[in-house]
Amino acid sequence: GLFVWRLKSAGTRHIPCQFVHLCQVANGRLITFQYFNFLKRMYVTQYNKDLSQRAKPKSDPVVSPFHELQQLDQEKKVIHKISPISPVHQPWPETSRGNELREVKSATETKASVTSVRAEPKEDRQWKEMKLQLDELPGILARLSKIKLTALVVSTASAGFAMAPVPFDLACFLLASLGTGLASCAANSINQFFEVPFDSNMNRTKNRPLVRGQISPLLAVCFAASCGVPGIALLALGVNPLTGALGAFNIFLYTCCYTPMKRMSIANTWVGAVVGAIPPVMGWTAAMGSLDAGALLLGGILYSWQFPHFNALSWGLREDYSRGGYCMMSVTHPGLCRRVALRHCLALIGLSTLAPVLDITTWTFPIISLPINLYISYLGFRFYRDADRSSSRKLFFCSLWHLPMLLLVMFTCKKSVLEKEDKNDLLGESHGRATEVRLP
Amino acid sequence: PPAHSHSDWIGPPDKHSNLRPIIFYVPPEESPLERQLREARQEAQACNQRFWARHNRAFHQEKEEFIYSRLKAKGLEMRDETGQKATLNAEEMADFYKDFLSKNFRKHMQYNRDWYKRNFTITLLMGQVALARALRWLRWKKKNVE
Numbered sequence: 001g002l003f004v005w006r007l008k009s010a011g012t013r014h015i016p017c018q019f020v021h022l023c024q025v026a027n028g029r030l031i032t033f034q035y036f037n038f039l040k041r042m043y044v045t046q047y048n049k050d051l052s053q054r055a056k057p058k059s060d061p062v063v064s065p066f067h068e069l070q071q072l073d074q075e076k077k078v079i080h081k082i083s084p085i086s087p088v089h090q091p092w093p094e095t096s097r098g099n100e101l102r103e104v105k106s107a108t109e110t111k112a113s114v115t116s117v118r119a120e121p122k123e124d125r126q127w128k129e130m131k132l133q134l135d136e137l138p139g140i141l142a143r144l145s146k147i148k149l150t151a152l153v154v155s156t157a158s159a160g161f162a163m164a165p166v167p168f169d170l171a172c173f174l175l176a177s178l179g180t181g182l183a184s185c186a187a188n189s190i191n192q193f194f195e196v197p198f199d200s201n202m203n204r205t206k207n208r209p210l211v212r213g214q215i216s217p218l219l220a221v222c223f224a225a226s227c228g229v230p231g232i233a234l235l236a237l238g239v240n241p242l243t244g245a246l247g248a249f250n251i252f253l254y255t256c257c258y259t260p261m262k263r264m265s266i267a268n269t270w271v272g273a274v275v276g277a278i279p280p281v282m283g284w285t286a287a288m289g290s291l292d293a294g295a296l297l298l299g300g301i302l303y304s305w306q307f308p309h310f311n312a313l314s315w316g317l318r319e320d321y322s323r324g325g326y327c328m329m330s331v332t333h334p335g336l337c338r339r340v341a342l343r344h345c346l347a348l349i350g351l352s353t354l355a356p357v358l359d360i361t362t363w364t365f366p367i368i369s370l371p372i373n374l375y376i377s378y379l380g381f382r383f384y385r386d387a388d389r390s391s392s393r394k395l396f397f398c399s400l401w402h403l404p405m406l407l408l409v410m411f412t413c414k415k416s417v418l419e420k421e422d423k424n425d426l427l428g429e430s431h432g433r434a435t436e437v438r439l440p
Numbered sequence: 441p442p443a444h445s446h447s448d449w450i451g452p453p454d455k456h457s458n459l460r461p462i463i464f465y466v467p468p469e470e471s472p473l474e475r476q477l478r479e480a481r482q483e484a485q486a487c488n489q490r491f492w493a494r495h496n497r498a499f500h501q502e503k504e505e506f507i508y509s510r511l512k513a514k515g516l517e518m519r520d521e522t523g524q525k526a527t528l529n530a531e532e533m534a535d536f537y538k539d540f541l542s543k544n545f546r547k548h549m550q551y552n553r554d555w556y557k558r559n560f561t562i563t564l565l566m567g568q569v570a571l572a573r574a575l576r577w578l579r580w581k582k583k584n585v586e
Contacts, residue, residue: 200457213462221563260556263549322536325541325548327545388530
């Protein structure tokens with residue numbers, strides 16, 4: 001509760017994550033912590049960026065460390081609350097000690113990011129040599145591949161992997177995660193390669209590496225190829241061909257369909273929602289080797305989630321979209337924009353109820369998830385009715401914590417593999433006994 | 441940019457087009473392929489600059505006109521008692537954004553096609569130049585070894 005309030009008070013319009021892939025994970029408390037950590041870094045950086053643009057430079061140092069410390073305190077509280085949950089898989093408990101170290105690291109990282117943000121506006125106004133600086137290269141490539149977004153995509157894929165009703169295979173999991181991550185890096189780099197002049201004109205994206213000339217387009221394409229080809233090969237050969245095909249298809253869909261379509265028709269939002277829904281399906285197929293109803297359900301949940309998330313976000317960016325020539329529902333069909341967001345909030349309730357029917361979770365899942373689904377639907381309804389900035393922002397911020405929470409609840413309500421095996425054994429035994437009785 | 445530099449220099453974003461201008465370095469022994477690449481990049485830069493400067497100027501102008509006409513319809517002045525510029529809220533501006541986007545749709549379609557073509561040819565040329573330079577360097581190395 002406290003943390004969400006913090007998010008809302010610090011929130012700004014300029015959310016860096018391009019809509020589609022902001023799929024969260026809730027694969028145990030470790031990744032939940034990482035997610036909160038990421039959010040904190042994102043919002044603190046954005047908050048301070050805004051400060052440095054408007055307020056006098058002297059006032060910044062006073063505000064930001066205090067803000068950071070408060071965030072850290074709350075985070076610590078969050079950690080302690082989450083740890084009591086008993087671990088389901090073996091690997092996770094060892095890493096809880098790593099959390100403490102990461103907290104310290106994140107504090108220094110945030111401070112570094114704050115100071116770097118303050119330095120940027122001054123550097124921006126100078127002429128720079130267009131030579132590749134090797135020491136800056138990792139940072140440049142991270143921004144080119146939208147590394148934070150990629151991390152979230154990989155998290156979603158691992159959620160799909162975790163929900164598959166098979167015993168956990170660590171090697172397969174790591175290969176699938178790595179392959180998905182590489183594929184996502186490739187797709188994001190190509191996207192930035194295509195959109196240079198448009199990105200320069202939008203506030204949210206004008207600091208990207210290609211826009212700033214920190215890397216040449218040729219290098220960007222080579223980087224994309226050197227991530228994409230091994231990534232897909234890893235998925236197709238190291239995991240299974242189906243996952244590889246899905247990965248390749250997703251890259252194609254994102255770079256060759258979604259990116260050009262953004263400027264051609266509002267249908268791009270639906271294509272983008274599919275792009276966001278595919279990673280968990282990939283996680284599932286990596287574990288199971290086949291596309292079952294469970295995979296489609298997980299994909300469906302993420303597909304539906306994209307709409308309240310993106311439509312609410314795009315409501316505040318209408319001016320930039322209009323000037324940049326992007327065809328988005330929020331600009332051309334505002335009524336449809338809000339209707340679709342509400343429709344899909346309600347669809348989430350339906351899909352959550354479908355989970356136990358398909359034997360993926362127990363019946364406790366739709367019951368426990370009902371409050372959060374109802375809350376997001378309520379906010380969706382408010383957005384539909386009021387159609388103003390505050391309701392769109394409320395809906396957007398709700399979507400940010402709604403998804404990880406939903407996935408976390410789903411994971412804890414997952415139907416245990418052993419349970420199912422026992423049931424099958426019992427059934428088999430009873431059948432056997434019945435036939436034995438009849439035989440003589 | 442300093443005279444002795446051997447690389448291109450990129451500057452701060454232009455006021456009108458928001459694009460960053462590049463000053464291209466012309467090496468003394470520029471091969472025809474390299475010249476082709478440089479000219480393609482210069483042309484693309486000029487074209488982009490023209491498009492976006494004009495487009496953004498039109499946007500701001502039409503936005504001002506829209507605000508003015510709406511305020512007049514409401515019976516208000518452009519500046520209120522405190523001298524602050526009067527603005528319309530987001531919902532009223534939404535009509536303008538929708539209108540502007542649909543009016544400029546064809547222009548954007550053409551620009552997109554143009555931009556994608558230019559981007560591809562420039563990157564392809566960059567690849568060819570890089571390959572040529574690598575081969576030249578290898579030949580030079582072989583000669584030095586001998």
